[in-house]
Amino acid sequence: MTENNEYAVECEGLGRVYRSRSLLGQSRETVALQDLNLQIPKGTVFGVLGPNGAGKTTTIRILSTLLSATTGTARVLGYDVVKEGREVRKNIGIILGGDRGFYGRLTGKENLRYFAALNHIKPRDTDRIIDDSLAQAGLADQQKTLVEQYSRGMKQRLHVARGLLTDPGVVFMDEPTLGLDPLGAQELRQRIPALVGQGKTVLLTTHYMFEADSLCSRIAIINKGKLVALGTPAEIKRNFSSIGVIELTLNQTRPSLQEELTGLDGVKRATTSADGVYQKLTVHVVAGADLSDKIAEVVGKDHIENMVARDPTLEEAYLEIID
Ligand SMILES: Nc1ncnc2c1ncn2[C@@H]1O[C@H](COP(=O)(O)OP(=O)(O)OP(=O)(O)O)[C@@H](O)[C@H]1O
Ligand SMILES: [Mg+2]
Numbered sequence: 001m002t003e004n005n006e007y008a009v010e011c012e013g014l015g016r017v018y019r020s021r022s023l024l025g026q027s028r029e030t031v032a033l034q035d036l037n038l039q040i041p042k043g044t045v046f047g048v049l050g051p052n053g054a055g056k057t058t059t060i061r062i063l064s065t066l067l068s069a070t071t072g073t074a075r076v077l078g079y080d081v082v083k084e085g086r087e088v089r090k091n092i093g094i095i096l097g098g099d100r101g102f103y104g105r106l107t108g109k110e111n112l113r114y115f116a117a118l119n120h121i122k123p124r125d126t127d128r129i130i131d132d133s134l135a136q137a138g139l140a141d142q143q144k145t146l147v148e149q150y151s152r153g154m155k156q157r158l159h160v161a162r163g164l165l166t167d168p169g170v171v172f173m174d175e176p177t178l179g180l181d182p183l184g185a186q187e188l189r190q191r192i193p194a195l196v197g198q199g200k201t202v203l204l205t206t207h208y209m210f211e212a213d214s215l216c217s218r219i220a221i222i223n224k225g226k227l228v229a230l231g232t233p234a235e236i237k238r239n240f241s242s243i244g245v246i247e248l249t250l251n252q253t254r255p256s257l258q259e260e261l262t263g264l265d266g267v268k269r270a271t272t273s274a275d276g277v278y279q280k281l282t283v284h285v286v287a288g289a290d291l292s293d294k295i296a297e298v299v300g301k302d303h304i305e306n307m308v309a310r311d312p313t314l315e316e317a318y319l320e321i322i323d
Pocket of ligand 2: 056057058174
């Protein structure tokens with residue numbers, strides 16, 4: 001173990017190739033992750049974003065010792081995930097979500113009891129810890145219901161309770177708000193800064209850009225197994241997307257408008273959406289390009305109610321980065 005380590009998670013050259021065999025016997029290789037280098041400071045929320053299949057879950061599975069890497073090394077709280085897997089497991093919580101991972105014929109509370117025993121939680125502390133976890137996860141009323149009768153969101157809540165049961169120093173959350181109702185999602189989002197306030201480190205994957213923007217101090221975007229952007233949300237918006245956004249409110253639009261605008265030099269994308277009785281037109285332009293006059297001319301000045309230039313949102317930046 002490295003002493004005085006300021007990082008909760010470090011990985012160097014991390015890679016994973018999945019080898020599988022098709023029904024016809026042909027072997028197939030999928031490069032899920034390639035040469036990932038990351039350093040996540042203790043006591044922060046770190047977001048990992050990327051399209052379906054980008055390698056986010058693979059990364060979490062490697063860091064939490066559930067899967068071995070094909071190349072590279074990783075440390076969690078200074079412990080090597082391969083050589084010191086036991087120490088790593090003692091210090092982490094994993095919230096993978098989904099339908100699997102529980103005994104359907106046991107109640108929510110019985111499931112947590114089982115995981116408490118597995119994690120060597122002292123018997124005299126078990127009931128208090130479990131009751132606390134169930135209450136915090138909003139499952140107090142369903143604790144005596146068999147898990148096979150849980151809805152998807154209730155199972156997700158139970159995953160959260162299970163992941164935090166051992167009061168871990170590092171928490172891996174793989175799309176933790178997926179399937180939660182708006183209140184449940186909001187409650188969980190509010191718990192994350194509180195966990196960090198207790199000194200924990202959270203690694204979070206999500207497809208909800210506003211969630212990443214509001215919770216994460218730093219973000220990595222991976223695409224096809226490769227790191228393509230790394231920084232604070234502001235840095236990702238400013239430095240990596242290389243776009244500016246011009247937003248117009250129109251009183252009239254025409255079907256050919258998007259095509260006309262993307263035909264302009266420096267315009268990367270144009271989208272329209274309804275905005276009350278008006279139409280909203282959002283145009284992504286090459287960063288620094290002053291295209292307001294040209295856009296206004298193409299749209300037709302009489303049709304424009306309002307026009308503003310602004311920085312991209314994280315979602316807009318993301319769309320450009322992974323394009
Ligand atoms: N057990 C497996 N066997 C073969 N290929 C796999 C396996 N698990 C994942 N993959 C492949 O590895 C790549 C990365 O998958 P991963 O699950 O890490 O993506 P992800 O970023 O978590 O995507 P999502 O947003 O859909 O959850 C994908 O191409 C996927 O098909
Ligand atoms: Mg995934």
